[in-house]
Amino acid sequence: MAPVGVQFRRLQRQLAPHGKRLAAGAVALMVLNLIGAVLPLLVQDTIDRLAPGFTMEELAGGAARLLVLATVMAVVRMISRLLVFEVGISVETGLRQRLFDHLLVQEPGWLSRMRTGELITRATYDVNNVRRMLGFAVLNLVNVVMVYGTQLPAMVSIDPGLTVAALSLHPAMLLLVQLFGKRMARLQRRQQEHLSELSDLIQEDLSGISAIKIYGQEANEHEAFSVLNRHYRNAALSLAKLRSTLFPALEKISNLSLLLLLALGAGRLEAAALGDPQGLSIGGFVALLLYAERLVFPTALFGFTINTFQVGQVSLERVEEVLARQPQITDPAVAEPLEPQPAGRLQVQNLHYRYPDSRREALAGVNFTLQPGELVALVGAVGCGKSTVARLLGRIIDPPEKSVFLDGQDIRQLRLDDLRSRIALVPQEAYLFTATMEDNLRYGQPDTERQQVIHYAAAAQLSQDIEGFPRGLDTMVGERGITLSGGQRQRSALARALLQQAPLLVLDDALASVDNATASGILDNLRQHRQSTVLFISHQLAAAASCDRVLVMEAGRIVQSGRHQTLLHQSGPYQQLWHRQAVETSWSRSLV
Numbered sequence: 032m033a034p035v036g037v038q039f040r041r042l043q044r045q046l047a048p049h050g051k052r053l054a055a056g057a058v059a060l061m062v063l064n065l066i067g068a069v070l071p072l073l074v075q076d077t078i079d080r081l082a083p084g085f086t087m088e089e090l091a092g093g094a095a096r097l098l099v100l101a102t103v104m105a106v107v108r109m110i111s112r113l114l115v116f117e118v119g120i121s122v123e124t125g126l127r128q129r130l131f132d133h134l135l136v137q138e139p140g141w142l143s144r145m146r147t148g149e150l151i152t153r154a155t156y157d158v159n160n161v162r163r164m165l166g167f168a169v170l171n172l173v174n175v176v177m178v179y180g181t182q183l184p185a186m187v188s189i190d191p192g193l194t195v196a197a198l199s200l201h202p203a204m205l206l207l208v209q210l211f212g213k214r215m216a217r218l219q220r221r222q223q224e225h226l227s228e229l230s231d232l233i234q235e236d237l238s239g240i241s242a243i244k245i246y247g248q249e250a251n252e253h254e255a256f257s258v259l260n261r262h263y264r265n266a267a268l269s270l271a272k273l274r275s276t277l278f279p280a281l282e283k284i285s286n287l288s289l290l291l292l293l294a295l296g297a298g299r300l301e302a303a304a305l306g307d308p309q310g311l312s313i314g315g316f317v318a319l320l321l322y323a324e325r326l327v328f329p330t331a332l333f334g335f336t337i338n339t340f341q342v343g344q345v346s347l348e349r350v351e352e353v354l355a356r357q358p359q360i361t362d363p364a365v366a367e368p369l370e371p372q373p374a375g376r377l378q379v380q381n382l383h384y385r386y387p388d389s390r391r392e393a394l395a396g397v398n399f400t401l402q403p404g405e406l407v408a409l410v411g412a413v414g415c416g417k418s419t420v421a422r423l424l425g426r427i428i429d430p431p432e433k434s435v436f437l438d439g440q441d442i443r444q445l446r447l448d449d450l451r452s453r454i455a456l457v458p459q460e461a462y463l464f465t466a467t468m469e470d471n472l473r474y475g476q477p478d479t480e481r482q483q484v485i486h487y488a489a490a491a492q493l494s495q496d497i498e499g500f501p502r503g504l505d506t507m508v509g510e511r512g513i514t515l516s517g518g519q520r521q522r523s524a525l526a527r528a529l530l531q532q533a534p535l536l537v538l539d540d541a542l543a544s545v546d547n548a549t550a551s552g553i554l555d556n557l558r559q560h561r562q563s564t565v566l567f568i569s570h571q572l573a574a575a576a577s578c579d580r581v582l583v584m585e586a587g588r589i590v591q592s593g594r595h596q597t598l599l600h601q602s603g604p605y606q607q608l609w610h611r612q613a614v615e616t617s618w619s620r621s622l623v
């Protein structure tokens with residue numbers, strides 16, 4: 032845990048914007064406690080007036096005063112709680128929103144290294160703990176000070192000896208809550224950790240359900256799940272056991288302190304009955320009982336408050352840890368304005384890149400230029416660095432400065448939004464959201480007219496598929512919608528990118544699930560539109576052959592560049608790739 036000063040500043044930071052509401056809540060609490068201190072005195076007065084000869088009017092008057100005060104108290108209590116809890120809820124929702132927005136600006140590489148379940152835990156469980164600390168705990172802390180501050184003097188004024196007796200068991204109550212509370216907090220965290228492990232496993236298994244089925248691993252996955260489930264169950268049961276021991280124990284202590292008060296109070300009542308001026312009136316005794324009872328709950332809650340603070344501080348630290356993580360891919364301090372007339376000219380100069388956790392350079396000095404409107408294929412063996420080039424062009428990972436220029440502008444000097452309006456990147460893995468087909472296609476351009484959507488769907492050779500969907504463009508797709516084939520997903524992602532009408536379109540193996548003829552048809556459409564320069568990264572050499580030029584990559588470098596026919600007749604990696612693919616194709620045909 033951080034030092035107290037740091038903890039205090041953290042709390043202050045969260046509460047500062049809600050100062051007025053908190054102050055209003057504190058005033059309401061004070062009013063509540065003042066009424067709470069006066070009420071037993073009124074009860075005392077009303078009872079002590081019940082001497083022989085009291086009138087019903089006197090009794091009714093006393094009862095009416097009590098009723099009015101009790102009603103006012105209930106209303107003020109509600110207001111004070113609403114005010115303080117609202118602060119907790121406002122901090123909770125604000126913090127969660129900040130956390131979500133902060134995750135959105137992080138680069139995918141970092142997010143994929145983090146466990147999803149862990150991030151969800153921080154955005155839900157930990158943020159909830161912060162709410163409890165700033166709502167429940169702040170309320171109880173202020174309240175307990177006020178309850179004791181207003182009630183103790185009144186109790187002492189009635190009978191100092193019995194006041195000590197009434198409070199004598201409170202330390203035991205606090206000690207018990209402290210002891211149990213620490214264990215409860217530990218178990219709650221453990222339970223939450225098991226829950227996030229379970230949600231990680233569910234997520235992973237549902238994503239990889241095909242692999243599980245293909246390798247017949249259902250039984251193993253069942254076992255892995257049941258182990259985690261058992262851990263969760265054990266933590267939940269231990270927590271339930273702890274709670275069902277603690278709460279009755281607290282009730283017992285509270286009953287004991289009342290018993291003690293009754294036992295000692297009886298003597299004081301008897302003394303008063305015998306005319307001893309030091310004795311205690313019945314009204315005074317009832318008032319003491321009421322005070323003692325009103326102290327039990329805040330005292331027990333005070334024990335929980337300390338734990339809630341400790342747990343809340345740890346949670347706030349965990350949330351702030353994520354918030355403190357600076358995104359690595361950001362807008363430049365002073366961004367260049369975008370070139371007003373984009374043409375789609377791309378220059379890549381001496382581009383080197385090494386992944387953070389890798390020893391070897393993925394790109395070892397890549398050089399190439401794409402002229403406006405050119406359709407250029409980038410081919411090469413697996414792992415040679417093609418996708419790395421695509422990711423760098425879209426700044427999904429960051430290229431060094433002065434190595435990638437779009438229309439003469441270093442892409443590191445552009446705002447990210449500007450860059451992404453100029454480069455449309457279609458990744459290998461097409462992702463569709465749970466939304467209609469139309470909303471999926473216009474995801475990057477939500478205001479696009481339907482006619483435009485239809486136009487670009489046709490360019491991506493998707494029209495026939497859409498016609499075949501039950502509700503055409505209004506068909507729900509994604510997780511809960513109909514399942515699209517890999518090729519349909521890829522063409523949807525392509526149509527989505529075409530809608531952006533960016534001057535440079537980068538297809539990162541984005542037609543891998545589409546047959547050669549369809550891929551060539553799509554490339555023809557792109558060539559006819561000529562609205563963008565296109566970098567077509569692919570393993571499909573037959574489709575690549577129809578491009579204006581082919582770039583060949585090997586071990587992180589461009590080693591050949593030229594027209595297909597020229598390269599095919601040069602001995603080199605392209606010729607080898609082409610022959611290997613021709614052999615594989617004829618081999619696979621021979622199997623049919």
Ligand SMILES: Nc1ncnc2c1ncn2[C@@H]1O[C@H](COP(=O)(O)OP(=O)(O)OP(=O)(O)O)[C@@H](O)[C@H]1O
Pocket residue numbers: 140386387388389393411412413414415416417418419420540
């Ligand atoms: N996130 C990463 N962290 C570390 N190394 C990576 C990462 N992504 C890729 N690499 C490595 O960088 C090199 C280039 O990978 P890249 O994905 O660019 O190849 P590729 O040519 O697109 O391959 P493929 O044709 O199989 O898609 C490979 O050695 C790969 O292992």
